[in-house]
Amino acid sequence: MCTQRQRALALVIVDVDHFKRINDGFSHQVGDLVLQQIAHLMRQSVRTQDILARFGGEELILLMPDASVQTAKEIAERMRLQIEQHPWQQIAEGLRVTASFGITGLQHSQHDMLKRADEQLYRAKDNGRNSVCIEA
C-alpha cells in the first residue's frame, strides 16, 4: 500500500471593499492605482514560495504552500492592516481603502477550495468588511 504525506496549503482570496465606490467617487484610473498598490503591498509580505495572482476584476488570490490556515490568517491580518493604514490620500485626497479576506486550506478538504475560500470572503463582507475570515 502506498501512503503519501499530505502537505499543507492555504488559499487566500482578497477583495477590495466597495471598489465600485472608489471607481465612481474618484476615477477608474484611481481604482487601477489602488489595485496596483495593493498587489505591491501584498508582495512585500508573501514568502518566496507563495503565488500571488490577480483573480478577476478587483480580486487577488494567494496560494501559500506549506502554510496552515492559522499561519495564513496571521499573514492576511498583517496585510489587511497594511492596506488600511497605507497613506492612500497621496493618490487622491479623501481616498480610504480596505480589503476583505477569505481563507481555507487543504487541512479541511482538498475539494472546492476556491468555492470555500469565497464563502469565507463573503462572511468577511457580511461581518462589515475590512476583516479576515477562515474556515473553522
Ligand SMILES: Nc1nc2c(ncn2[C@@H]2O[C@H](COP(=O)(O)OP(=O)(O)OP(=O)(O)O)[C@@H](O)[C@H]2O)c(=O)[nH]1
Ligand atoms: N478600476 C478598475 N475597476 C475594476 C477593474 N476590474 C473590475 N473593476 C470594477 O470593480 C467593481 C466591483 O464591484 P462589486 O463587485 O460590485 O463590489 P464592490 O463595489 O467592490 O463592493 P464589495 O465587494 O461588496 O465590498 C466594478 O465596478 C468593476 O467595474 C479594474 O481592473 N480596474
